[in-house]
Amino acid sequence: MEFDSIDILIRLIIAHLIADFLLQSNNMVAEKKKTFRSRYFYYHILIVGVVTYLLLAEWQNWQGPLIIMTAHVLIDALKAKITTRSRWASNNAKWIYVSDQFLHLVTLVVYWLLSYQAISDFQFSQKLLDQLIFHNTELLIIVAAYLLVTMPLGVFIGHITRRWQEEIKKDDALNKTQKTGLDLVGDESLRDAGRTIGMIERSLVLTFILIQQYQAIGFLIAAKSVFRFGDLKEPGQRKRTEYILIGTLFSFFLSMLVGLMTRKLIEVL
Numbered sequence: 001m002e003f004d005s006i007d008i009l010i011r012l013i014i015a016h017l018i019a020d021f022l023l024q025s026n027n028m029v030a031e032k033k034k035t036f037r038s039r040y041f042y043y044h045i046l047i048v049g050v051v052t053y054l055l056l057a058e059w060q061n062w063q064g065p066l067i068i069m070t071a072h073v074l075i076d077a078l079k080a081k082i083t084t085r086s087r088w089a090s091n092n093a094k095w096i097y098v099s100d101q102f103l104h105l106v107t108l109v110v111y112w113l114l115s116y117q118a119i120s121d122f123q124f125s126q127k128l129l130d131q132l133i134f135h136n137t138e139l140l141i142i143v144a145a146y147l148l149v150t151m152p153l154g155v156f157i158g159h160i161t162r163r164w165q166e167e168i169k170k171d172d173a174l175n176k177t178q179k180t181g182l183d184l185v186g187d188e189s190l191r192d193a194g195r196t197i198g199m200i201e202r203s204l205v206l207t208f209i210l211i212q213q214y215q216a217i218g219f220l221i222a223a224k225s226v227f228r229f230g231d232l233k234e235p236g237q238r239k240r241t242e243y244i245l246i247g248t249l250f251s252f253f254l255s256m257l258v259g260l261m262t263r264k265l266i267e268v269l
Helices: 005-022 026-037 039-056 063-085 093-120 128-134 137-160 162-178 193-210 214-229 238-268
Strands: none
Touching (some): 005 039, 005 137, 026 039, 039 063, 093 137, 137 162, 137 193, 137 238, 162 238, 193 214
């Protein structure tokens, strides 16, 4: 059995999404800014290599994951240097994030273009797992889409809305100094609840797009509006309402865009 070249590229992208988002905690991201002085930097690079090797499923090809690991080291080190030593970086975090992910993607595409023919010549046994997963282009595209709409899009939306988040935090800090302890009961939200809600919401939107149930997206927006905006009953909550609305619109728009692109890609292939 020979792997189609497009399968290899999709598996490389999935490996990157898993290693850079699902298997990388916020603490690792923060500690990685120390680059070579941080053990988390080496943990992350090792994870990148292992996940890439497993997803490629080319057991004789250890050079490919090593090349990708090396490129990942250089990109992450460059990002850390810019982030920690440049004043410009603090005001342009979203563009640094986009540039970082773009460079990682370019690395994978270049590697794929230069070496996929050699990789595709490897012969593998006719395993059921290979037939159902590794050689199923449509499934690989869908998996990549779900990984993309969860954490990567969430991080991107977070960067876009950061200045509004900081403004609301300042208002909350001011309000807390004016409230009594009794007033603050029930005022805090669950830890990481907003991020989790966003991941589920974008996954649902992508699912509805893939199964062509577009009207369900309207019901989802209405349901979220009832639950989220129903909490904003106090006066002076206009900023928070606008912030939630902006984040929601970005979340739905980008999820729908990924869903439509995924459907189109599946149709083309």
